[in-house]
Amino acid sequence: MSVPAELRTQSLTYRTGPGGKTLVDDVSLHAEPGETVGLVGPNGSxxxxxxxxxxxxxxxxxxxxxxxGADLAAGSAKxxxxxxxxxxQDGHTGFELTVxxxxxxxxSPHKRFWEADTARDAALVDEALARVGAADLAHRTFAGLSGGERQRALVARALVQQPGVLVLDEPTNHLDIRYQLEILALVRDLGTTNLLALHDLNLAAYYCDRLYVLDGGRLVASGAPKEVLTSxxxxxxxxxxxxxxxxPATGAPTVTYLPPTAPRLPPST
Known part of the structure:
Protein backbone atom coordinates (compact mmCIF):
# COMPACT_ATOMS: atom_id res chain seq x y z
CA MET A 1 0.00 0.00 0.00
CA SER A 2 0.99 3.66 0.15
CA VAL A 3 3.88 5.25 2.01
CA PRO A 4 2.89 8.39 3.96
CA ALA A 5 4.45 11.57 2.61
CA GLU A 6 5.38 14.95 4.04
CA LEU A 7 3.01 17.69 2.85
CA ARG A 8 3.85 21.40 2.89
CA THR A 9 2.26 24.53 1.52
CA GLN A 10 4.49 27.57 1.20
CA SER A 11 2.79 30.98 1.13
CA LEU A 12 -0.18 29.42 -0.66
CA THR A 13 -2.49 32.04 -2.16
CA TYR A 14 -5.60 31.86 -4.29
CA ARG A 15 -7.35 34.87 -5.85
CA THR A 16 -10.45 34.66 -8.02
CA GLY A 17 -8.90 36.85 -10.76
CA PRO A 18 -7.28 40.23 -11.43
CA GLY A 19 -8.77 42.57 -8.87
CA GLY A 20 -10.84 39.68 -7.51
CA LYS A 21 -11.28 38.36 -4.00
CA THR A 22 -8.44 36.64 -2.16
CA LEU A 23 -9.83 33.39 -0.76
CA VAL A 24 -6.56 31.97 0.57
CA ASP A 25 -3.90 34.46 1.60
CA ASP A 26 -0.25 33.44 2.14
CA VAL A 27 -0.91 30.21 4.08
CA SER A 28 1.99 27.96 5.03
CA LEU A 29 1.30 24.65 6.75
CA HIS A 30 2.85 21.23 7.02
CA ALA A 31 1.88 17.68 7.86
CA GLU A 32 4.56 15.20 8.82
CA PRO A 33 4.38 11.65 7.42
CA GLY A 34 1.55 9.81 9.17
CA GLU A 35 0.12 12.88 10.90
CA THR A 36 -3.56 13.85 10.91
CA VAL A 37 -3.77 17.62 10.55
CA GLY A 38 -7.02 19.56 10.78
CA LEU A 39 -8.16 22.79 9.13
CA VAL A 40 -10.75 24.66 11.15
CA GLY A 41 -12.40 28.04 10.85
CA PRO A 42 -15.80 29.63 10.27
CA ASN A 43 -17.76 29.34 7.03
CA GLY A 44 -16.02 31.21 4.23
CA SER A 45 -12.62 31.09 5.92
CA GLY A 69 9.99 18.45 -0.93
CA ALA A 70 8.92 18.24 -4.60
CA ASP A 71 6.75 20.97 -6.13
CA LEU A 72 3.54 19.33 -7.33
CA ALA A 73 3.05 22.00 -10.00
CA ALA A 74 6.01 20.53 -11.86
CA GLY A 75 4.19 17.25 -12.51
CA SER A 76 1.06 16.23 -14.38
CA ALA A 77 -2.45 15.89 -12.97
CA LYS A 78 -2.03 12.11 -13.13
CA GLN A 89 -17.45 17.14 0.72
CA ASP A 90 -20.52 16.22 -1.33
CA GLY A 91 -19.75 12.52 -1.90
CA HIS A 92 -22.04 12.24 -4.95
CA THR A 93 -20.74 9.74 -7.48
CA GLY A 94 -21.98 7.00 -9.81
CA PHE A 95 -25.03 5.98 -7.79
CA GLU A 96 -25.95 3.25 -10.32
CA LEU A 97 -22.55 1.54 -9.90
CA THR A 98 -21.62 -1.04 -7.33
CA VAL A 99 -19.30 -0.17 -4.49
CA SER A 108 -7.28 5.13 -12.90
CA PRO A 109 -4.23 7.34 -12.13
CA HIS A 110 -2.06 4.23 -12.46
CA LYS A 111 -3.50 3.08 -15.80
CA ARG A 112 -3.85 4.17 -19.41
CA PHE A 113 -7.44 5.03 -20.24
CA TRP A 114 -7.93 1.93 -22.40
CA GLU A 115 -6.43 -0.53 -19.90
CA ALA A 116 -8.75 -3.07 -18.29
CA ASP A 117 -8.62 -3.89 -14.61
CA THR A 118 -6.10 -6.56 -13.68
CA ALA A 119 -6.00 -9.19 -10.97
CA ARG A 120 -3.73 -6.84 -9.01
CA ASP A 121 -6.30 -4.05 -9.29
CA ALA A 122 -9.00 -6.39 -8.00
CA ALA A 123 -6.77 -7.44 -5.10
CA LEU A 124 -6.12 -3.79 -4.16
CA VAL A 125 -9.87 -3.06 -4.23
CA ASP A 126 -10.56 -6.04 -1.96
CA GLU A 127 -7.76 -4.99 0.38
CA ALA A 128 -9.01 -1.38 0.59
CA LEU A 129 -12.59 -2.44 1.28
CA ALA A 130 -11.43 -4.81 4.00
CA ARG A 131 -9.25 -2.11 5.50
CA VAL A 132 -12.20 0.27 5.92
CA GLY A 133 -14.49 -2.46 7.20
CA ALA A 134 -16.63 -2.56 4.05
CA ALA A 135 -15.75 -5.88 2.39
CA ASP A 136 -19.40 -6.95 2.54
CA LEU A 137 -20.48 -3.89 0.53
CA ALA A 138 -18.57 -4.69 -2.67
CA HIS A 139 -21.58 -5.89 -4.66
CA ARG A 140 -24.13 -3.43 -3.33
CA THR A 141 -25.08 -0.33 -5.29
CA PHE A 142 -23.73 2.95 -4.00
CA ALA A 143 -27.27 4.38 -4.01
CA GLY A 144 -28.38 1.81 -1.46
CA LEU A 145 -25.78 2.72 1.16
CA SER A 146 -26.18 4.77 4.30
CA GLY A 147 -24.17 7.97 4.69
CA GLY A 148 -21.53 6.28 6.80
CA GLU A 149 -21.22 3.37 4.38
CA ARG A 150 -20.79 5.78 1.46
CA GLN A 151 -17.98 7.55 3.27
CA ARG A 152 -16.24 4.23 3.88
CA ALA A 153 -16.55 3.40 0.19
CA LEU A 154 -15.09 6.77 -0.82
CA VAL A 155 -12.19 6.36 1.62
CA ALA A 156 -11.55 2.92 0.09
CA ARG A 157 -11.55 4.48 -3.40
CA ALA A 158 -8.96 6.98 -2.22
CA LEU A 159 -6.83 4.23 -0.70
CA VAL A 160 -6.56 2.22 -3.93
CA GLN A 161 -4.83 5.25 -5.47
CA GLN A 162 -2.03 4.34 -3.04
CA PRO A 163 -1.52 7.99 -2.09
CA GLY A 164 1.04 9.46 0.24
CA VAL A 165 -1.51 12.05 1.40
CA LEU A 166 -5.25 11.77 1.95
CA VAL A 167 -7.27 15.02 1.80
CA LEU A 168 -10.79 15.07 3.24
CA ASP A 169 -13.27 17.95 3.10
CA GLU A 170 -15.80 17.67 5.94
CA PRO A 171 -15.76 13.84 5.99
CA THR A 172 -18.38 13.78 8.76
CA ASN A 173 -20.85 16.03 6.94
CA HIS A 174 -24.47 14.77 7.26
CA LEU A 175 -23.44 11.76 9.35
CA ASP A 176 -24.90 10.87 12.73
CA ILE A 177 -22.55 10.90 15.69
CA ARG A 178 -21.77 7.16 15.56
CA TYR A 179 -20.58 7.36 11.95
CA GLN A 180 -18.71 10.62 12.63
CA LEU A 181 -16.67 8.87 15.30
CA GLU A 182 -16.15 5.75 13.18
CA ILE A 183 -15.00 7.62 10.07
CA LEU A 184 -12.54 9.84 11.92
CA ALA A 185 -11.13 6.90 13.89
CA LEU A 186 -10.74 5.01 10.62
CA VAL A 187 -8.93 7.90 8.92
CA ARG A 188 -6.60 8.45 11.85
CA ASP A 189 -5.64 4.77 11.96
CA LEU A 190 -4.95 4.35 8.21
CA GLY A 191 -1.29 5.32 8.51
CA THR A 192 -1.56 7.86 5.68
CA THR A 193 -0.73 11.54 6.06
CA ASN A 194 -4.14 13.18 6.45
CA LEU A 195 -5.26 16.77 5.90
CA LEU A 196 -8.91 17.37 6.68
CA ALA A 197 -11.32 20.25 7.12
CA LEU A 198 -13.72 19.98 10.03
CA HIS A 199 -16.46 22.15 11.52
CA ASP A 200 -16.80 20.27 14.81
CA LEU A 201 -14.03 21.56 17.05
CA ASN A 202 -14.44 18.80 19.62
CA LEU A 203 -13.93 16.13 16.97
CA ALA A 204 -10.98 18.08 15.58
CA ALA A 205 -9.44 18.32 19.04
CA TYR A 206 -9.70 14.59 19.65
CA TYR A 207 -8.73 13.16 16.26
CA CYS A 208 -6.14 15.64 14.94
CA ASP A 209 -2.49 15.83 15.94
CA ARG A 210 -2.33 19.53 15.02
CA LEU A 211 -4.75 22.23 13.94
CA TYR A 212 -4.51 25.21 11.60
CA VAL A 213 -7.12 27.94 12.09
CA LEU A 214 -8.18 30.03 9.08
CA ASP A 215 -10.14 33.25 9.20
CA GLY A 216 -10.85 35.33 6.11
CA GLY A 217 -8.39 33.21 4.13
CA ARG A 218 -5.49 33.90 6.47
CA LEU A 219 -3.79 31.61 8.97
CA VAL A 220 -4.43 32.99 12.47
CA ALA A 221 -3.27 30.13 14.72
CA SER A 222 -1.61 26.72 14.56
CA GLY A 223 -0.37 24.08 16.92
CA ALA A 224 -1.56 21.21 19.07
CA PRO A 225 -5.31 21.35 19.81
CA LYS A 226 -4.73 22.27 23.46
CA GLU A 227 -2.60 25.23 22.35
CA VAL A 228 -4.99 26.46 19.66
CA LEU A 229 -8.47 25.99 21.09
CA THR A 230 -8.83 28.73 23.68
CA SER A 231 -11.78 30.84 24.77
CA PRO A 248 -10.61 13.83 32.06
CA ALA A 249 -11.19 10.69 29.96
CA THR A 250 -9.59 11.74 26.65
CA GLY A 251 -7.05 14.36 27.71
CA ALA A 252 -8.20 16.47 24.75
CA PRO A 253 -9.63 19.98 25.03
CA THR A 254 -13.42 20.06 25.06
CA VAL A 255 -15.37 23.13 23.96
CA THR A 256 -18.66 24.08 25.61
CA TYR A 257 -20.52 26.87 23.81
CA LEU A 258 -22.49 29.38 25.83
CA PRO A 259 -25.48 31.42 24.62
CA PRO A 260 -24.89 35.16 24.12
CA THR A 261 -26.80 35.86 27.30
CA ALA A 262 -26.73 33.04 29.77
CA PRO A 263 -30.15 32.43 31.34
CA ARG A 264 -30.55 33.23 35.00
CA LEU A 265 -31.24 30.16 37.09
CA PRO A 266 -34.00 30.43 39.71
CA PRO A 267 -32.74 30.60 43.28
CA SER A 268 -32.51 27.26 45.03
CA THR A 269 -35.07 26.52 47.71
Missing part, protein backbone atom coordinates in the same frame (compact mmCIF):
# COMPACT_ATOMS: atom_id res chain seq x y z
CA UNK A 46 -10.95 29.38 2.96
CA UNK A 47 -10.73 25.77 4.11
CA UNK A 48 -12.26 24.14 1.03
CA UNK A 49 -10.39 26.44 -1.35
CA UNK A 50 -7.09 25.58 0.30
CA UNK A 51 -7.82 21.86 0.06
CA UNK A 52 -8.71 22.20 -3.63
CA UNK A 53 -5.37 23.89 -4.23
CA UNK A 54 -3.62 21.01 -2.48
CA UNK A 55 -5.26 18.24 -4.48
CA UNK A 56 -5.21 20.15 -7.76
CA UNK A 57 -8.79 21.15 -8.61
CA UNK A 58 -7.63 24.77 -8.33
CA UNK A 59 -4.26 26.15 -9.38
CA UNK A 60 -2.81 28.46 -6.72
CA UNK A 61 -2.19 32.03 -7.84
CA UNK A 62 0.78 32.20 -5.48
CA UNK A 63 2.96 29.91 -3.41
CA UNK A 64 3.63 26.20 -3.74
CA UNK A 65 2.40 22.78 -2.65
CA UNK A 66 5.27 20.40 -1.84
CA UNK A 67 5.16 16.65 -1.36
CA UNK A 68 8.33 15.20 0.14
CA UNK A 79 1.23 12.33 -11.17
CA UNK A 80 -0.55 14.32 -8.48
CA UNK A 81 -3.45 11.85 -8.38
CA UNK A 82 -1.00 9.02 -7.76
CA UNK A 83 0.28 10.81 -4.66
CA UNK A 84 -2.71 12.73 -3.27
CA UNK A 85 -6.20 11.26 -2.96
CA UNK A 86 -9.30 13.15 -1.89
CA UNK A 87 -12.63 12.43 -0.27
CA UNK A 88 -14.80 15.39 -1.35
CA UNK A 100 -16.60 -2.38 -6.00
CA UNK A 101 -16.83 -0.53 -9.31
CA UNK A 102 -16.60 2.85 -7.61
CA UNK A 103 -13.61 1.82 -5.50
CA UNK A 104 -11.88 0.45 -8.62
CA UNK A 105 -12.02 3.98 -10.12
CA UNK A 106 -9.23 4.85 -7.72
CA UNK A 107 -6.85 2.82 -9.88
CA UNK A 232 -9.97 33.91 23.46
CA UNK A 233 -9.45 32.46 19.97
CA UNK A 234 -13.05 31.23 19.74
CA UNK A 235 -14.30 34.70 20.65
CA UNK A 236 -12.02 36.41 18.12
CA UNK A 237 -12.46 34.00 15.19
CA UNK A 238 -15.94 32.58 15.66
CA UNK A 239 -17.52 35.42 17.64
CA UNK A 240 -18.84 33.07 20.33
CA UNK A 241 -18.48 32.71 24.06
CA UNK A 242 -17.15 29.32 25.03
CA UNK A 243 -15.45 27.49 27.85
CA UNK A 244 -12.56 25.16 27.06
CA UNK A 245 -11.50 22.44 29.47
CA UNK A 246 -9.44 19.26 29.29
CA UNK A 247 -11.67 16.21 29.28
Missing amino acids: GKTTLLRCVYGTLAPTGGRVLLD DRARRIATVP GQIVAMGR KLLAEVYGVTAEVAVH
Whole structure:
Protein backbone atom coordinates (compact mmCIF):
# COMPACT_ATOMS: atom_id res chain seq x y z
CA MET A 1 0.00 0.00 0.00
CA SER A 2 0.99 3.66 0.15
CA VAL A 3 3.88 5.25 2.01
CA PRO A 4 2.89 8.39 3.96
CA ALA A 5 4.45 11.57 2.61
CA GLU A 6 5.38 14.95 4.04
CA LEU A 7 3.01 17.69 2.85
CA ARG A 8 3.85 21.40 2.89
CA THR A 9 2.26 24.53 1.52
CA GLN A 10 4.49 27.57 1.20
CA SER A 11 2.79 30.98 1.13
CA LEU A 12 -0.18 29.42 -0.66
CA THR A 13 -2.49 32.04 -2.16
CA TYR A 14 -5.60 31.86 -4.29
CA ARG A 15 -7.35 34.87 -5.85
CA THR A 16 -10.45 34.66 -8.02
CA GLY A 17 -8.90 36.85 -10.76
CA PRO A 18 -7.28 40.23 -11.43
CA GLY A 19 -8.77 42.57 -8.87
CA GLY A 20 -10.84 39.68 -7.51
CA LYS A 21 -11.28 38.36 -4.00
CA THR A 22 -8.44 36.64 -2.16
CA LEU A 23 -9.83 33.39 -0.76
CA VAL A 24 -6.56 31.97 0.57
CA ASP A 25 -3.90 34.46 1.60
CA ASP A 26 -0.25 33.44 2.14
CA VAL A 27 -0.91 30.21 4.08
CA SER A 28 1.99 27.96 5.03
CA LEU A 29 1.30 24.65 6.75
CA HIS A 30 2.85 21.23 7.02
CA ALA A 31 1.88 17.68 7.86
CA GLU A 32 4.56 15.20 8.82
CA PRO A 33 4.38 11.65 7.42
CA GLY A 34 1.55 9.81 9.17
CA GLU A 35 0.12 12.88 10.90
CA THR A 36 -3.56 13.85 10.91
CA VAL A 37 -3.77 17.62 10.55
CA GLY A 38 -7.02 19.56 10.78
CA LEU A 39 -8.16 22.79 9.13
CA VAL A 40 -10.75 24.66 11.15
CA GLY A 41 -12.40 28.04 10.85
CA PRO A 42 -15.80 29.63 10.27
CA ASN A 43 -17.76 29.34 7.03
CA GLY A 44 -16.02 31.21 4.23
CA SER A 45 -12.62 31.09 5.92
CA GLY A 46 -10.95 29.38 2.96
CA LYS A 47 -10.73 25.77 4.11
CA THR A 48 -12.26 24.14 1.03
CA THR A 49 -10.39 26.44 -1.35
CA LEU A 50 -7.09 25.58 0.30
CA LEU A 51 -7.82 21.86 0.06
CA ARG A 52 -8.71 22.20 -3.63
CA CYS A 53 -5.37 23.89 -4.23
CA VAL A 54 -3.62 21.01 -2.48
CA TYR A 55 -5.26 18.24 -4.48
CA GLY A 56 -5.21 20.15 -7.76
CA THR A 57 -8.79 21.15 -8.61
CA LEU A 58 -7.63 24.77 -8.33
CA ALA A 59 -4.26 26.15 -9.38
CA PRO A 60 -2.81 28.46 -6.72
CA THR A 61 -2.19 32.03 -7.84
CA GLY A 62 0.78 32.20 -5.48
CA GLY A 63 2.96 29.91 -3.41
CA ARG A 64 3.63 26.20 -3.74
CA VAL A 65 2.40 22.78 -2.65
CA LEU A 66 5.27 20.40 -1.84
CA LEU A 67 5.16 16.65 -1.36
CA ASP A 68 8.33 15.20 0.14
CA GLY A 69 9.99 18.45 -0.93
CA ALA A 70 8.92 18.24 -4.60
CA ASP A 71 6.75 20.97 -6.13
CA LEU A 72 3.54 19.33 -7.33
CA ALA A 73 3.05 22.00 -10.00
CA ALA A 74 6.01 20.53 -11.86
CA GLY A 75 4.19 17.25 -12.51
CA SER A 76 1.06 16.23 -14.38
CA ALA A 77 -2.45 15.89 -12.97
CA LYS A 78 -2.03 12.11 -13.13
CA ASP A 79 1.23 12.33 -11.17
CA ARG A 80 -0.55 14.32 -8.48
CA ALA A 81 -3.45 11.85 -8.38
CA ARG A 82 -1.00 9.02 -7.76
CA ARG A 83 0.28 10.81 -4.66
CA ILE A 84 -2.71 12.73 -3.27
CA ALA A 85 -6.20 11.26 -2.96
CA THR A 86 -9.30 13.15 -1.89
CA VAL A 87 -12.63 12.43 -0.27
CA PRO A 88 -14.80 15.39 -1.35
CA GLN A 89 -17.45 17.14 0.72
CA ASP A 90 -20.52 16.22 -1.33
CA GLY A 91 -19.75 12.52 -1.90
CA HIS A 92 -22.04 12.24 -4.95
CA THR A 93 -20.74 9.74 -7.48
CA GLY A 94 -21.98 7.00 -9.81
CA PHE A 95 -25.03 5.98 -7.79
CA GLU A 96 -25.95 3.25 -10.32
CA LEU A 97 -22.55 1.54 -9.90
CA THR A 98 -21.62 -1.04 -7.33
CA VAL A 99 -19.30 -0.17 -4.49
CA GLY A 100 -16.60 -2.38 -6.00
CA GLN A 101 -16.83 -0.53 -9.31
CA ILE A 102 -16.60 2.85 -7.61
CA VAL A 103 -13.61 1.82 -5.50
CA ALA A 104 -11.88 0.45 -8.62
CA MET A 105 -12.02 3.98 -10.12
CA GLY A 106 -9.23 4.85 -7.72
CA ARG A 107 -6.85 2.82 -9.88
CA SER A 108 -7.28 5.13 -12.90
CA PRO A 109 -4.23 7.34 -12.13
CA HIS A 110 -2.06 4.23 -12.46
CA LYS A 111 -3.50 3.08 -15.80
CA ARG A 112 -3.85 4.17 -19.41
CA PHE A 113 -7.44 5.03 -20.24
CA TRP A 114 -7.93 1.93 -22.40
CA GLU A 115 -6.43 -0.53 -19.90
CA ALA A 116 -8.75 -3.07 -18.29
CA ASP A 117 -8.62 -3.89 -14.61
CA THR A 118 -6.10 -6.56 -13.68
CA ALA A 119 -6.00 -9.19 -10.97
CA ARG A 120 -3.73 -6.84 -9.01
CA ASP A 121 -6.30 -4.05 -9.29
CA ALA A 122 -9.00 -6.39 -8.00
CA ALA A 123 -6.77 -7.44 -5.10
CA LEU A 124 -6.12 -3.79 -4.16
CA VAL A 125 -9.87 -3.06 -4.23
CA ASP A 126 -10.56 -6.04 -1.96
CA GLU A 127 -7.76 -4.99 0.38
CA ALA A 128 -9.01 -1.38 0.59
CA LEU A 129 -12.59 -2.44 1.28
CA ALA A 130 -11.43 -4.81 4.00
CA ARG A 131 -9.25 -2.11 5.50
CA VAL A 132 -12.20 0.27 5.92
CA GLY A 133 -14.49 -2.46 7.20
CA ALA A 134 -16.63 -2.56 4.05
CA ALA A 135 -15.75 -5.88 2.39
CA ASP A 136 -19.40 -6.95 2.54
CA LEU A 137 -20.48 -3.89 0.53
CA ALA A 138 -18.57 -4.69 -2.67
CA HIS A 139 -21.58 -5.89 -4.66
CA ARG A 140 -24.13 -3.43 -3.33
CA THR A 141 -25.08 -0.33 -5.29
CA PHE A 142 -23.73 2.95 -4.00
CA ALA A 143 -27.27 4.38 -4.01
CA GLY A 144 -28.38 1.81 -1.46
CA LEU A 145 -25.78 2.72 1.16
CA SER A 146 -26.18 4.77 4.30
CA GLY A 147 -24.17 7.97 4.69
CA GLY A 148 -21.53 6.28 6.80
CA GLU A 149 -21.22 3.37 4.38
CA ARG A 150 -20.79 5.78 1.46
CA GLN A 151 -17.98 7.55 3.27
CA ARG A 152 -16.24 4.23 3.88
CA ALA A 153 -16.55 3.40 0.19
CA LEU A 154 -15.09 6.77 -0.82
CA VAL A 155 -12.19 6.36 1.62
CA ALA A 156 -11.55 2.92 0.09
CA ARG A 157 -11.55 4.48 -3.40
CA ALA A 158 -8.96 6.98 -2.22
CA LEU A 159 -6.83 4.23 -0.70
CA VAL A 160 -6.56 2.22 -3.93
CA GLN A 161 -4.83 5.25 -5.47
CA GLN A 162 -2.03 4.34 -3.04
CA PRO A 163 -1.52 7.99 -2.09
CA GLY A 164 1.04 9.46 0.24
CA VAL A 165 -1.51 12.05 1.40
CA LEU A 166 -5.25 11.77 1.95
CA VAL A 167 -7.27 15.02 1.80
CA LEU A 168 -10.79 15.07 3.24
CA ASP A 169 -13.27 17.95 3.10
CA GLU A 170 -15.80 17.67 5.94
CA PRO A 171 -15.76 13.84 5.99
CA THR A 172 -18.38 13.78 8.76
CA ASN A 173 -20.85 16.03 6.94
CA HIS A 174 -24.47 14.77 7.26
CA LEU A 175 -23.44 11.76 9.35
CA ASP A 176 -24.90 10.87 12.73
CA ILE A 177 -22.55 10.90 15.69
CA ARG A 178 -21.77 7.16 15.56
CA TYR A 179 -20.58 7.36 11.95
CA GLN A 180 -18.71 10.62 12.63
CA LEU A 181 -16.67 8.87 15.30
CA GLU A 182 -16.15 5.75 13.18
CA ILE A 183 -15.00 7.62 10.07
CA LEU A 184 -12.54 9.84 11.92
CA ALA A 185 -11.13 6.90 13.89
CA LEU A 186 -10.74 5.01 10.62
CA VAL A 187 -8.93 7.90 8.92
CA ARG A 188 -6.60 8.45 11.85
CA ASP A 189 -5.64 4.77 11.96
CA LEU A 190 -4.95 4.35 8.21
CA GLY A 191 -1.29 5.32 8.51
CA THR A 192 -1.56 7.86 5.68
CA THR A 193 -0.73 11.54 6.06
CA ASN A 194 -4.14 13.18 6.45
CA LEU A 195 -5.26 16.77 5.90
CA LEU A 196 -8.91 17.37 6.68
CA ALA A 197 -11.32 20.25 7.12
CA LEU A 198 -13.72 19.98 10.03
CA HIS A 199 -16.46 22.15 11.52
CA ASP A 200 -16.80 20.27 14.81
CA LEU A 201 -14.03 21.56 17.05
CA ASN A 202 -14.44 18.80 19.62
CA LEU A 203 -13.93 16.13 16.97
CA ALA A 204 -10.98 18.08 15.58
CA ALA A 205 -9.44 18.32 19.04
CA TYR A 206 -9.70 14.59 19.65
CA TYR A 207 -8.73 13.16 16.26
CA CYS A 208 -6.14 15.64 14.94
CA ASP A 209 -2.49 15.83 15.94
CA ARG A 210 -2.33 19.53 15.02
CA LEU A 211 -4.75 22.23 13.94
CA TYR A 212 -4.51 25.21 11.60
CA VAL A 213 -7.12 27.94 12.09
CA LEU A 214 -8.18 30.03 9.08
CA ASP A 215 -10.14 33.25 9.20
CA GLY A 216 -10.85 35.33 6.11
CA GLY A 217 -8.39 33.21 4.13
CA ARG A 218 -5.49 33.90 6.47
CA LEU A 219 -3.79 31.61 8.97
CA VAL A 220 -4.43 32.99 12.47
CA ALA A 221 -3.27 30.13 14.72
CA SER A 222 -1.61 26.72 14.56
CA GLY A 223 -0.37 24.08 16.92
CA ALA A 224 -1.56 21.21 19.07
CA PRO A 225 -5.31 21.35 19.81
CA LYS A 226 -4.73 22.27 23.46
CA GLU A 227 -2.60 25.23 22.35
CA VAL A 228 -4.99 26.46 19.66
CA LEU A 229 -8.47 25.99 21.09
CA THR A 230 -8.83 28.73 23.68
CA SER A 231 -11.78 30.84 24.77
CA LYS A 232 -9.97 33.91 23.46
CA LEU A 233 -9.45 32.46 19.97
CA LEU A 234 -13.05 31.23 19.74
CA ALA A 235 -14.30 34.70 20.65
CA GLU A 236 -12.02 36.41 18.12
CA VAL A 237 -12.46 34.00 15.19
CA TYR A 238 -15.94 32.58 15.66
CA GLY A 239 -17.52 35.42 17.64
CA VAL A 240 -18.84 33.07 20.33
CA THR A 241 -18.48 32.71 24.06
CA ALA A 242 -17.15 29.32 25.03
CA GLU A 243 -15.45 27.49 27.85
CA VAL A 244 -12.56 25.16 27.06
CA ALA A 245 -11.50 22.44 29.47
CA VAL A 246 -9.44 19.26 29.29
CA HIS A 247 -11.67 16.21 29.28
CA PRO A 248 -10.61 13.83 32.06
CA ALA A 249 -11.19 10.69 29.96
CA THR A 250 -9.59 11.74 26.65
CA GLY A 251 -7.05 14.36 27.71
CA ALA A 252 -8.20 16.47 24.75
CA PRO A 253 -9.63 19.98 25.03
CA THR A 254 -13.42 20.06 25.06
CA VAL A 255 -15.37 23.13 23.96
CA THR A 256 -18.66 24.08 25.61
CA TYR A 257 -20.52 26.87 23.81
CA LEU A 258 -22.49 29.38 25.83
CA PRO A 259 -25.48 31.42 24.62
CA PRO A 260 -24.89 35.16 24.12
CA THR A 261 -26.80 35.86 27.30
CA ALA A 262 -26.73 33.04 29.77
CA PRO A 263 -30.15 32.43 31.34
CA ARG A 264 -30.55 33.23 35.00
CA LEU A 265 -31.24 30.16 37.09
CA PRO A 266 -34.00 30.43 39.71
CA PRO A 267 -32.74 30.60 43.28
CA SER A 268 -32.51 27.26 45.03
CA THR A 269 -35.07 26.52 47.71
